[in-house]
Amino acid sequence: MKSNSAILWAIAIVIVILGIVYFSKPGPEAPATPMEGEAAFEIPDGPIVLGAMDPLTGEGAVYGIPLQNATMLAVNEINAAGGVKGHQLQLVWEDSKCNPQDGGAAAQKLIEVDKVSFIISGDCSGAALAAATLTEPAGVMLFSAAASSPDLSTAGDLVFRSYPSDAMAGRVIASYVIKQLSVKKVAVISEQTDYAQGLRGSFTTASKEFGAEVVGDETYNTGDTDFRTQILKLKSVSPDSLYVVPQTPVTGVQILKQLKESGFKAVILVSDTMLGSDTISQNKALYADVYSPTPELDASRPVTKRFLDNFQAAYDHAPEFPAYMAAAYDQVYMLKDAFEKVGIDQKAVRDWLYEVENWPGALGDTSFDQYGDPIIGYHIKHVVNGEQQDLGAYTP
Amino acid sequence: MWIIAQIFINAIIAGSVYALVASGLTFIYATSRIFHLAHGVVILFGAYIFHFVWVEQGLSPALGVLFSILGSVAIGLLMNELVYEQQRKRHAKRLAYLISTIALLMLGTSSIILIFNTSLKSFNIQTTVYRFDQLNITLMQIILIVISCFLLLILSAVVKYTKFGKAMRATSDNDEVASIMGINTRQIRRLSFGIGSLLAAVAGILIGLEFNIDPNMGVYLAIKGFTAMVIGGVGSIGGAIFGAFLVGFFEQIAVWYFGAGWKNSIAFVLLFFFLLLRPRGIFGLKRFR
Structure with missing residues (x-):
């Protein structure tokens, strides 16, 4: 009996404390800002x-x-x-x-x-x-x-x-490579992260829409360092163009290196995470001939x-x-x-x-759409032997 | 056809690294009866020290190799002296060793993150590519395979033909009888930890040069080495090497047929099947418990 009442007391105290904590919290609504006027x-x-x-x-x-x-x-x-x-x-x-x-x-x-x-x-x-x-x-x-x-x-x-948003970036580069470089078969290799998968999705969807065939679609785990089997698989379907989408440039450079070693021949596209000026200048031989979409500073x-x-x-x-x-x-x-x-x-x-x-x-001049995303155009960057060239604004 | 050949080449490259890991593990297991999973971080320390000396300090690569080997051997020996030997003194059960090796593995990974931070380290070296029709292999990969085969051959010869090898096998068979016969089993264990850690340093350097290094690799290397060891038959160096190539091969097959998500899990799948169907491994002896 005694222990029962002790438990009841304990519960009552806990409830009271919770109540105090709850009601002493400021409400979720901050005091409303008065309208009009500076x-x-x-x-x-x-x-x-x-x-x-x-x-x-x-x-x-x-x-x-x-x-x-x-x-x-x-x-x-x-x-x-x-x-x-x-x-x-x-x-x-x-x-x-x-x-x-x-x-x-x-x-x-x-x-x-x-x-x-x-x-x-x-x-x-x-x-x-x-x-x-x-x-x-x-x-x-x-x-x-x-x-x-x-x-x-x-x-x-x-x-x-x-x-x-990358919904646009994937579309821009797909359109460029298919319409301007007359590519018929595209492939993509992407990291298993939210960023890379988002780009992969917008790129493959847009490629199909623009009439190209997506012949290869390989992924890898964050932390992987050996991409040879994926590259081998991509090589066996011989795409005209390959889009490399890593989360960070370190991994991307490793992929470019293994692509080069395997004798992979295709138009190489990279995501904008790979456009770091340091990374490019340290790996000039690997950035021999790659394209990427990026908003450009004027x-x-x-x-x-x-x-x-x-x-x-x-x-x-x-x-x-x-x-x-x-x-x-x-x-x-x-x-x-x-x-x-x-x-x-x-x-x-x-x-x-x-x-x-x-x-x-x-x-650039910024306005937001209904999702809170800025509406900003893209340029196509062409990196040749480590030198970045701006190919101008491009709209799909 | 060339695709299968290329997969095979890729498997041999990965396999020869795993073989170094697995034979180091086997070497240590033979004398101490410990599944030294913390071997994974000993390898990583080797790789990081090499990177630090060569790339970050800009010293000669030979000095890098030297420091890397010294560092790894020191860490391996310290683990043995400060943890395993202390437990042995207190007549610890096998489970206690297993728990402490897992603790060492986690401690080692965290220390690497603290000392060298989490970023991927790259050596960024490019060597000549040899092409045979569609097939290709780089000079670095050939060096990797040759060094690893060479070391493994030396290792087998040491076990087979030297006095130390004999003492080691005796300790492995029955350490109590061996110590009664006048073999200093503690010294033998020290030596095997030393040699095992030396192999770890070499494995670390080769992995760094070929694949880059990141702090979480230790766990995967330990798991793959362990799987190779169990598949081959625990305690058999030849078995460990065979098992390592099998793991390497199945990994490539897994990526090819099922996608990269399966790459790291294939070792577990193999481990599971072998433990279920042939627990003593391919070359395992019957009397192994």
């Missing part, structure tokens, strides 16, 4: 703290660190010029390691421990998709500069990106020129992944403009972003 909102005193996640270690660091540098360049510029209406921007960095597990953990930490309302990320698609499953229910805005998987379009209402635009010049001045070298990095630079300025216009309420910022038209960014 001074209708107030930014609380002190710095504006934003969450930031990039792959800072591991293979993804090849672009994670450059993206972090581009983001910090924008943040430092804004802070040096007086911040956002007098408030300094402050970033809390987390390492997403370019995989869903660590991406989810990074987002969770930023949401629950640092209590941020905005997360900017220069992340791999897998990490960003995992983060989106946490940010969306928490009412946190996720703004990505590099995650390009088509799946991110529908990942949530508060999910935006400043880099275009240095004649004042914003773009400012980004390129300031980056060179700050880091003493040109941006390694210009398109991704311009997107990372843009996203900080875009948020700054939004904060100055509508305050730091996520929903107000979302509405502002949907409404912007031809916002002048380093990557």
Whole structure:
């Protein structure tokens, strides 16, 4: 009897504590921003703290660190010029390691421990998709500069990106190789990650639509280093063109090497993850003759020129992944403009972003479609013996 | 036809690496009766040290090989002295060894990540490609196969013809009787860990040069080496080598017919069937328990 009442007491206490915790939590709705007028909102005193996640270690660091540098360049510029209406921007960095597990953990930490309302990320698609499953229910805005998987379009209402979706990239390169280079049989080799599978999907669908035959479709696991059997299989179906879609350039270079060793003959296409200037200059012989779709920076635009010049001045070298990095630079300025216009309420910022038209960014004039994806055109890059050539804008 | 021949060549390349791993494991198992799965990280340390000395420090590759061998042997010996011998002193059961070797494997992988970080390391060397009609093989691959065969031959000769080999086989048969007969079994175990780890360093260097290295490879190498050892017949070096080529061959077949997702699981499938149908392996002795 005695132990029974003890249990009842314990349960009652637990319920009371849970109740207190539940009701003491602030409601999910932040105080509504008053409509109309510039001074209708107030930014609380002190710095504006934003969450930031990039792959800072591991293979993804090849672009994670450059993206972090581009983001910090924008943040430092804004802070040096007086911040956002007098408030300094402050970033809390987390390492997403370019995989869903660590991406989810990074987002969770930023949401629950640092209590941020905005997360900017220069992340791999897998990490960003995992983060989106946490940010969306928490009412946190996720703004990505590099995650390009088509799946991110529908990942949530508060999910935006400043880099275009791969739904377009796969289509652009398929159209180019089939219509301009008169290729009939295409093949693809892709890594088993969200990013690579997204591109693989848009490329194969578009290839069939443009009348080519997809004769080979091989995949490999992250961490694999031996691709000989896949290459052998691709060789046996003799495609006219092969699209190489790795998550990171290190693996991509290994594939190019083994393709070369096997005497593989076809038009080689690569994804934009392989366009790092360092990677290309270190492997000139492997980048003998490859094509890739990428948004191209137009240095004649004042914003773009400012980004390129300031980056060179700050880091003493040109941006390694210009398109991704311009997107990372843009996203900080875009948020700054939004904060100055509508305050730091996520929903107000979302509405502002949907409404912007031809916002002048380093990557190009940016408008968002209904999914929060920017509408930006692609160029075709042709790399010949390590030299990058721009073949101009291309629309399928 | 050329496709089958090329698959065969690819299988031999992978197989000769696995053979080095499996024979190192067998060598260690023979004297200590431990399935030394942490051998996987000893291999990785060899590869990482080689990469560090040659690529990151820019020293000569010969120095890289030297440091790599010294490092791996030191790590192998330390594992034996600090963990296995301590357990042996306390008359540990076999299961205890198995648990501690798995712990060492995980500890080793984490240490590699801490010291060398998670990124894939590449040597980025390209050697001449020899083509015979549609078939091709690179100079690096030929070197890999030759070195591995050469080492394995030496190893078999050592076991068969030297006094140490005799003492080793005696220890392997029955270590109590061997020590009564005046064989210092502890010393023999040390030697076999040393030689096994030396093979590991060579395997690591070759794997690095041919396939690149990443910190999670240790686990897969240990599993593939272990599978090769069980398939061939535990305790038989010839068996381990045969088993290694079988694993290499089935891996390539798996990728060809079922896709790359099956590549790493095929070792488990093989292991399962052998444990079920022929637990003592192809060349295994009947008296092996």
